[in-house]
Amino acid sequence: MNYISTRGHISNKSFNEILLSGLAPDGGLYLPASWPHFNKDELIRMGELPYPDLAFSIMTPFVGNELSDEVLINILQDAYSAENFSEIAPLNRISESEYLLELFHGPTLAFKDMAMQFLGPLFDYVLKDKGKRATIIGATSGDTGSAAIEACKNRDNIDIFILYPHGRISDIQRYQMTTVNAKNVKCIALDGTFDDCQDLVKAIFNDHNFSSKYNLVAINSINWGRILAQIVYYFWAALKFNINEHPVSFSVPTGNFGNVLAGYFAKKLGLPIKQLIVGSNRNDILTRFLRTGVMELTEVYSTNTPSMDIQISSNFERFLYLLNEQNGRKVSALMDQFRRTGKFTIESETFKEVRKVFDGDSFDDTETSFMIREIFEKHNNIIDPHTAVGIAAARSKREDIAIPMISLATAHAAKFSDTVKAATGLIPELPEHLRDLRKRKETFTRLPNNLSSVKDFLTDTLSNTL
Numbered sequence: 434m435n436y437i438s439t440r441g442h443i444s445n446k447s448f449n450e451i452l453l454s455g456l457a458p459d460g461g462l463y464l465p466a467s468w469p470h471f472n473k474d475e476l477i478r479m480g481e482l483p484y485p486d487l488a489f490s491i492m493t494p495f496v497g498n499e500l501s502d503e504v505l506i507n508i509l510q511d512a513y514s515a516e517n518f519s520e521i522a523p524l525n526r527i528s529e530s531e532y533l534l535e536l537f538h539g540p541t542l543a544f545k546d547m548a549m550q551f552l553g554p555l556f557d558y559v560l561k562d563k564g565k566r567a568t569i570i571g572a573t574s575g576d577t578g579s580a581a582i583e584a585c586k587n588r589d590n591i592d593i594f595i596l597y598p599h600g601r602i603s604d605i606q607r608y609q610m611t612t613v614n615a616k617n618v619k620c621i622a623l624d625g626t627f628d629d630c631q632d633l634v635k636a637i638f639n640d641h642n643f644s645s646k647y648n649l650v651a652i653n654s655i656n657w658g659r660i661l662a663q664i665v666y667y668f669w670a671a672l673k674f675n676i677n678e679h680p681v682s683f684s685v686p687t688g689n690f691g692n693v694l695a696g697y698f699a700k701k702l703g704l705p706i707k708q709l710i711v712g713s714n715r716n717d718i719l720t721r722f723l724r725t726g727v728m729e730l731t732e733v734y735s736t737n738t739p740s741m742d743i744q745i746s747s748n749f750e751r752f753l754y755l756l757n758e759q760n761g762r763k764v765s766a767l768m769d770q771f772r773r774t775g776k777f778t779i780e781s782e783t784f785k786e787v788r789k790v791f792d793g794d795s796f797d798d799t800e801t802s803f804m805i806r807e808i809f810e811k812h813n814n815i816i817d818p819h820t821a822v823g824i825a826a827a828r829s830k831r832e833d834i835a836i837p838m839i840s841l842a843t844a845h846a847a848k849f850s851d852t853v854k855a856a857t858g859l860i861p862e863l864p865e866h867l868r869d870l871r872k873r874k875e876t877f878t879r880l881p882n883n884l885s886s887v888k889d890f891l892t893d894t895l896s897n898t899l
């Protein structure tokens with residue numbers, strides 16, 4: 434399989450090349466050049482497979498000859514082992530034809546583990562095979578950082594640096610990163626906001642000398658490997674139903690548009706999906722777009738669903754590329770316009786295509802808390818606020834009550850215990866392996882919000898390990 438960039442200037446890249454990189458050199462995101470299609474018979478057979486084998490069937494065409502079958506299945510079996518996941522994506526019924534797909538049973542209690550637990554060992558294998566080292570640098574508003582650290586800690590060929598905004602993430606999120614204490618992991622508490630962290634990471638990647646000297650790799654959802662791994666659980670959930678009789682629908686709480694985009698790709702691969710519903714908090718750029726066809730930036734608000742406090746959904750560019758018949762020039766023009774003016778509009782024919790599959794709705798903090806309480810009181814299930822936004826969107830926008838609606842549960846309630854306690858009166862308990870989290874020793878480096886301090890810290894640390 435070859436990979437191309439959404440801006441149209443890069444093509445013929447291999448899976449392993451794009452896996453160990455960031456943005457394409459033309460500023461675009463990587464996508465496969467062609468798409469396999471699974472027919473109904475194949476899908477039915479895939480429904481019988483254990484999770485790692487299902488992942489193997491879906492990923493093989495995308496990986497091509499870059500990894501042997503044996504290597505790929507071994508990595509998948511280790512990634513989705515009982516040691517890493519107490520359960521793998523269980524599907525629970527909450528009411529008549531309404532389901533929750535629980536993606537939070539991994540080491541850091543958010544759905545990001547589902548992809549990251551696969552990506553960490555995969556990076557390490559490919560690097561060892563090539564005799565290379567890589568440096569992962571990422572910014573986090575909470576969940577991505579801990580999932581990446583947990584997946585990459587103690588790996589021989591990887592150094593990982595995570596920047597987070599000092600004093601602006603939850604205690605649990607911070608402890609999950611700062612108490613890992615592995616020698617290849619560095620947590621940077623930046624005196625700034627999440628956007629400052631993100632801007633610094635971008636600036637470091639844009640320094641091409643620095644980037645190639647230290648072999649920088651992106652870990653946020655612009656990395657194709659993450660999206661690919663996320664496609665799998667859409668199949669896993671949908672194939673629990675009789676897809677010969679009816680399709681299924683999904684609802685997904687969304688920030689960077691990474692998770693729900695994986696659902697769109699699952700549909701593209703042949704999975705019968707009727708509706709893909711997007712749930713937003715007050716940062717509703719995507720749900721406004723789904724009403725109007727206009728993507729328009731506003732300021733970022735802080736909400737009780739902090740993992741979705743995002744205005745620019747980077748992964749939307751991949752969707753835009755497919756919508757515009759893989760026309761990289763058109764995508765470049767739209768993205769340029771967006772950067773200059775904070776706004777772009779898509780053509781009405783294209784918008785109709787979008788609305789055939791996608792719908793969405795946004796909810797403020799009060800509505801989100803209300804949904805947490807409702808699910809607790811009526812269905813005796815304690816959900817996290819992000820999951821609540823997804824369920825609220827599903828209930829608001831579902832078209833056909835006969836079609837199963839699967840809401841993605843993206844985090845464990847204990848990760849956002851203050852909001853959950855306020856809504857239900859109960860304090861959700863952390864799972865066993867994290868019970869003593871607050872007692873563990875923290876290690877982090879506090880740095881001022883400027884590029885040279887961060888770069889100096891990276892250079893000093895890396896010159897000691899090389």
Ligand SMILES: *Cc1c(COP(=O)(O)O)cnc(C)c1O
Nearest residue numbers: 576688689690691692740843844
């Ligand atoms: C990251 C995250 C999201 C948003 O996922 P995207 O792929 O950015 O759309 C939603 N919920 C939780 C709990 C998250 O950690």
